[in-house]
Amino acid sequence: MDGDLISKRELLELTGISYGQLYRWKRKNLIPEEWFVRKSSFTGQETFFPREKMLARIDRIKHMKEDLSLDDMANMFSPSPAEVRVAPQTLVEQNILSGTALDIFLKDEGTVETLGFEKILSAYILHKALQSGDINLEEGHILMHTLKDHATRFRGKDFTLLFLRKQGIASCCLLSAPADIVFEDGTKIVSRLTASGCAEELKIQLSPLNTRSTNPWNNQQPMT
Amino acid sequence: MEQSATHDLKIFGVGRASGGEFNDVLITGQGDVEGDIVCTKFSLNGEGTVNGSVKTGEGSILGTSTITGALDADRCKIVGTVRIGGNATVRNFSIGGTVTIQGGVKCETLTLRGTTTIHGDCNAEKLECKGSFTIDGLVNAGKLDLTLYGATKAKEIGGETVRVRKQSGPIADMVNALLQRLDFHQQLVADTIEGDEVVLEFTKARIVRGNYVRLGQGCEIDLVEYRGTLDQAPGAVVKEAKKV
Numbered sequence: 001m002d003g004d005l006i007s008k009r010e011l012l013e014l015t016g017i018s019y020g021q022l023y024r025w026k027r028k029n030l031i032p033e034e035w036f037v038r039k040s041s042f043t044g045q046e047t048f049f050p051r052e053k054m055l056a057r058i059d060r061i062k063h064m065k066e067d068l069s070l071d072d073m074a075n076m077f078s079p080s081p082a083e084v085r086v087a088p089q090t091l092v093e094q095n096i097l098s099g100t101a102l103d104i105f106l107k108d109e110g111t112v113e114t115l116g117f118e119k120i121l122s123a124y125i126l127h128k129a130l131q132s133g134d135i136n137l138e139e140g141h142i143l144m145h146t147l148k149d150h151a152t153r154f155r156g157k158d159f160t161l162l163f164l165r166k167q168g169i170a171s172c173c174l175l176s177a178p179a180d181i182v183f184e185d186g187t188k189i190v191s192r193l194t195a196s197g198c199a200e201e202l203k204i205q206l207s208p209l210n211t212r213s214t215n216p217w218n219n220q221q222p223m224t
Numbered sequence: 225m226e227q228s229a230t231h232d233l234k235i236f237g238v239g240r241a242s243g244g245e246f247n248d249v250l251i252t253g254q255g256d257v258e259g260d261i262v263c264t265k266f267s268l269n270g271e272g273t274v275n276g277s278v279k280t281g282e283g284s285i286l287g288t289s290t291i292t293g294a295l296d297a298d299r300c301k302i303v304g305t306v307r308i309g310g311n312a313t314v315r316n317f318s319i320g321g322t323v324t325i326q327g328g329v330k331c332e333t334l335t336l337r338g339t340t341t342i343h344g345d346c347n348a349e350k351l352e353c354k355g356s357f358t359i360d361g362l363v364n365a366g367k368l369d370l371t372l373y374g375a376t377k378a379k380e381i382g383g384e385t386v387r388v389r390k391q392s393g394p395i396a397d398m399v400n401a402l403l404q405r406l407d408f409h410q411q412l413v414a415d416t417i418e419g420d421e422v423v424l425e426f427t428k429a430r431i432v433r434g435n436y437v438r439l440g441q442g443c444e445i446d447l448v449e450y451r452g453t454l455d456q457a458p459g460a461v462v463k464e465a466k467k468v
């Protein structure tokens with residue numbers, strides 16, 4: 001596991017950020033608490049991070065901070081839903097969903113006027129799986145059903161979607177992340193998608209539509 | 225918070241009430257509230273217990289009180305002997321007296337006077353303390369300004385600027401000398417302190433890391449790692465210093 005972790009010092013050297021920035025981003029919830037891994041080293045307890053995830057995240061923050069406030073970014077990285085309501089057709093018009101993905105989605109959902117973030121996320125996961133060519137339309141229904149029936153139990157938390165196939169028979173499962181999972185030989189994982197990854201992409205694509213910035217203090221009464 | 229509640233909760237003297245949604249909550253004397261409170265203004269003077277959480281716009285707690293749940297406010301002032309059982313999320317938070325918070329604290333500005341104990345982490349953009357604290361978790365502050373008046377402890381401190389000093393002046397020095405003789409240590413003890421600018425006095429730490437580090441009198445540091453400059457006063461004890 002050591003190869004997957006990066007020490008705080010190495011991280012700061014590699015990325016050129018300062019302690020202040022790191023703590024600031026932590027305060028603003030740009031870096032999740034779970035990524036701060038404490039391990040003992042020869043100088044005592046030290047903090048480590050998951051290397052790939054952390055480097056990718058720092059890179060994104062550095063690039064985005066020109067255009068977005070820290071609060072907006074925190075929103076984007078948070079697994080909790082953004083506040084949006086969008087008509088299904090708009091999503092296709094904005095090229096967020098393909099027409100096929102939306103058809104499958106609506107067949108399961110019935111006709112709806114507007115969609116909230118969680119619904120759009122399900123449709124978007126379906127769209128990504130179809131788009132990559134990993135699964136076919138029939139299998140799209142299986143995926144959609146699984147998400148519809150079970151995704152709510154992960155509300156506010158990250159999960160991974162695995163799409164499996166063995167001897168032409170398809171199946172789908174949801175895992176609370178991070179987890180190790182092993183299958184018998186001959187089982188193939190045809191698609192693997194994480195909810196947080198998809199949510200992040202989706203939030204970026206939705207932001208021109210109507211994301212309201214949800215500042216953590218907004219739910220409080222303004223002072224008179 | 226909706227403005228739907230139009231009635232107030234007022235207790236003068238000795239009384240009991242149930243929680244709920246209110247406009248103003250005013251308890252003067254001795255009052256117990258069973259259940260969560262959501263209100264615009266929360267004011268408790270005297271002795272009070274809320275068996276639940278408090279969510280308010282403006283809070284003022286004076287006297288001896290307990291809130292068993294979380295405290296959530298835009299602005300809040302606490303003076304006295306107060307215990308909060310959950311997390312405190314307060315945009316502008318001012319604490320004086322002997323206050324214990326079982327959970328974590330999240331603020332924009334936090335002012336501490338007296339003796340504060342926080343069992344969780346403490347996050348603030350600006351943290352000013354004149355007094356002492358014990359924080360079991362991480363103190364994460366954009367700007368930390370700490371003037372020591374007693375034994376102060378934190379597990380970790382991190383932020384942009386960290387400044388720790390002891391009150392000085394002719395009278396303060398005299399009092400300090402007396403207190404020192406009584407074995408009453410006005411000192412900050414922390415495991416690690418990390419920041420862009422770290423200026424310390426009377427601090428005992430295992431590791432100090434920063435871009436600019438200045439160590440004044442009374443510092444005992446096992447390891448200093450600095451990227452820019454290290455200024456060390458003659459009275460500061462540093463076992464090992466590394467430029468990284």
